[in-house]
Amino acid sequence: MDFTSGTATYPAPAAGHLDFTGACAPSHDNPASQCANCPVKVRCLTSGTTEWETVHFARLALGRRRARKGQAVYRVGDRFLFVYAVRFGSFKSTIVLPDGREQVVAFHLPGDVVGLDATATGAHPTTLTALENAEICAIPYSQLSDVSAESRTLREHLVRIAGSELVRDHKLLALIAHSHAEERVAAFLVQLSERMQERGYSPREFNLRMTRADIGSYLGTTLETVSRTLSAFARRGIVSVERRRIQVLDMDALRAARAYA
Amino acid sequence: MDFTSGTATYPAPAAGHLDFTGACAPSHDNPASQCANCPVKVRCLTSGTTEWETVHFARLALGRRRARKGQAVYRVGDRFLFVYAVRFGSFKSTIVLPDGREQVVAFHLPGDVVGLDATATGAHPTTLTALENAEICAIPYSQLSDVSAESRTLREHLVRIAGSELVRDHKLLALIAHSHAEERVAAFLVQLSERMQERGYSPREFNLRMTRADIGSYLGTTLETVSRTLSAFARRGIVSVERRRIQVLDMDALRAARAYA
DNA sequence: CGTCCGTTTGAATGTGTTCAATGGAAGTGG
DNA sequence: CCACTTCCATTGAACACATTCAAACGGACG
Numbered sequence: 001m002d003f004t005s006g007t008a009t010y011p012a013p014a015a016g017h018l019d020f021t022g023a024c025a026p027s028h029d030n031p032a033s034q035c036a037n038c039p040v041k042v043r044c045l046t047s048g049t050t051e052w053e054t055v056h057f058a059r060l061a062l063g064r065r066r067a068r069k070g071q072a073v074y075r076v077g078d079r080f081l082f083v084y085a086v087r088f089g090s091f092k093s094t095i096v097l098p099d100g101r102e103q104v105v106a107f108h109l110p111g112d113v114v115g116l117d118a119t120a121t122g123a124h125p126t127t128l129t130a131l132e133n134a135e136i137c138a139i140p141y142s143q144l145s146d147v148s149a150e151s152r153t154l155r156e157h158l159v160r161i162a163g164s165e166l167v168r169d170h171k172l173l174a175l176i177a178h179s180h181a182e183e184r185v186a187a188f189l190v191q192l193s194e195r196m197q198e199r200g201y202s203p204r205e206f207n208l209r210m211t212r213a214d215i216g217s218y219l220g221t222t223l224e225t226v227s228r229t230l231s232a233f234a235r236r237g238i239v240s241v242e243r244r245r246i247q248v249l250d251m252d253a254l255r256a257a258r259a260y261a
Numbered sequence: 262m263d264f265t266s267g268t269a270t271y272p273a274p275a276a277g278h279l280d281f282t283g284a285c286a287p288s289h290d291n292p293a294s295q296c297a298n299c300p301v302k303v304r305c306l307t308s309g310t311t312e313w314e315t316v317h318f319a320r321l322a323l324g325r326r327r328a329r330k331g332q333a334v335y336r337v338g339d340r341f342l343f344v345y346a347v348r349f350g351s352f353k354s355t356i357v358l359p360d361g362r363e364q365v366v367a368f369h370l371p372g373d374v375v376g377l378d379a380t381a382t383g384a385h386p387t388t389l390t391a392l393e394n395a396e397i398c399a400i401p402y403s404q405l406s407d408v409s410a411e412s413r414t415l416r417e418h419l420v421r422i423a424g425s426e427l428v429r430d431h432k433l434l435a436l437i438a439h440s441h442a443e444e445r446v447a448a449f450l451v452q453l454s455e456r457m458q459e460r461g462y463s464p465r466e467f468n469l470r471m472t473r474a475d476i477g478s479y480l481g482t483t484l485e486t487v488s489r490t491l492s493a494f495a496r497r498g499i500v501s502v503e504r505r506r507i508q509v510l511d512m513d514a515l516r517a518a519r520a521y522a
Numbered sequence: 523c524g525t526c527c528g529t530t531t532g533a534a535t536g537t538g539t540t541c542a543a544t545g546g547a548a549g550t551g552g
Numbered sequence: 553c554c555a556c557t558t559c560c561a562t563t564g565a566a567c568a569c570a571t572t573c574a575a576a577c578g579g580a581c582g
Contacts, residue, residue, distance in 0.1 A: 116423070119421040534573085534574105536570095545562080
């Protein structure tokens with residue numbers, strides 16, 4: 001994680017997007033220019049579209065929104081109007097259990113497109129909460145649907161985003177259903193490490209932006225178990241844990257510990 | 262389940278579709294007539310489309326396929342060419358764990374549309390296996406994408422199908438992550454009961470078409486625990502269990518036992 | 523400077539797993 | 553058509569793992 005501080009040691013994306021307090025207009029920019037400069041465009045909706053298609057895409061009335069740590073972009077039950085793309089910062093998606101507790105179902109990093117699950121009912125089934133100060137791009141879904149009529153790439157990309165989420169959910173399901181706490185935490189760290197690397201950050205050193213409770217909820221255990229497991233990994237020299245700062249000392253051992261893809 | 266035998270006691274769909282050995286052509290029917298007569302069309306892709314859109318939909322080269330109990334329609338890694346709609350019978354979707362074991366991620370009933378998760382990579386991430394003799398409709402995805410360019414309803418329906426799956430997965434995730442075995446089994450039975458009712462069958466009496474091992478895998482527990490839990494419910498008079506035949510004797514108690522939506 | 527939140531660690535408890543054996547149903551092949 | 557085989561389900565007992573309850577520590581923030 002750690003998308004706001006400048007701790008990336010790997011070839012980081014142009015540092016401009018880290019400027020949380022920057023002077024960019026907060027909403028309804030021209031999407032063509034907005035997307036052209038967006039550091040995460042390769043992961044976003046426009047990925048793979050031709051120039052011709054980008055013209056159509058430019059018709060979208062995109063809006064940027066900032067979210068402070070702990071703030072919700074949308075909540076369970078909110079009317080579905082926008083799909084969102086993370087520009088920088090990180091988020092968690094949670095559902096509300098019948099007893100009122102929260103269950104984390106996903107963590108989102110820059111470039112992730114979020115909210116398509118709301119197409120099921122027209123209302124958001126999840127709450128999207130910022131884990132740190134962050135910025136997100138709001139894309140009107142009805143307009144997106146219009147534009148996708150004229151672009152096969154975009155049309156299929158929309159379904160592919162949902163499909164990718166399904167694949168991830170199934171892997172998570174398998175992880176929770178058939179592995180022990182240690183394997184879950186290892187898998188979580190490896191997954192995070194890989195996602196960091198994909199975004200140009202170090203896969204071996206990063207900050208967790210979520211609490212132990214969030215991780216525990218996501219992995220189907222308790223915060224105590226997460227804490228104990230991290231300590232155990234540290235004791236064995238696999239990682240170094242210092243509050244939320246994680247250093248992977250032995251990636252092979254970590255991968256071996258997860259026993260899951 | 263029990264979609265092949267004639268045990269439905271509720272207003273059942275026209276019995277014609279139960280004719281597994283019927284004389285219907287095995288593939289490449291005219292979709293217009295095929296869909297018009299399909300007993301599950303209200304749940305399928307054409308749901309909500311106007312007559313005008315149905316004309317476009319008729320361009321699709323649909324193909325029917327039969328699957329015997331235990332046969333796979335597609336396997337992990339197979340190239341993604343078709344989306345499938347269950348006509349009758351039931352299926353399970355499984356992923357393969359690194360150690361070779363199988364993990365059930367979904368059960369499918371008539372009208373369910375399956376396979377969109379393959380859009381993520383162009384290859385199927387799951388194996389689709391028939392739990393009984395069944396029939397399924399194969400829809401070429403590229404053609405579907407073409408047609409959806411001209412129908413907003415179909416376009417959004419495609420995304421909605423994936424979105425609905427996401428919502429179900431998240432609920433399953435929460436169930437496995439934060440509840441005990443008894444609640445999981447109760448939730449499974451209630452969910453199945455509701456899906457039976459939606460399809461015009463009795464919500465209080467049905468056959469499980471999957472093994473205890475399948476249920477256990479799906480619920481993140483073992484077959485022994487499933488068996489024990491069912492026995493416990495039977496002992497308390499909540500259900501009657503006779504091999505795979507389930508009778509819900511006290512639906513309120515069953516709903517209360519799950520403590521989950 | 524004080525409070526609160528998040529994290530770590532300990533100890534006891536309980537739930538589900540694992541290993542094992544049995545019984546029965548269904549399907550196969552002679 | 554019967555016998556055999558195989559798969560599926562049930563139940564028991566010992567064990568292991570994670571949860572729960574509890575306390576203490578440290579950092580962050582007002």
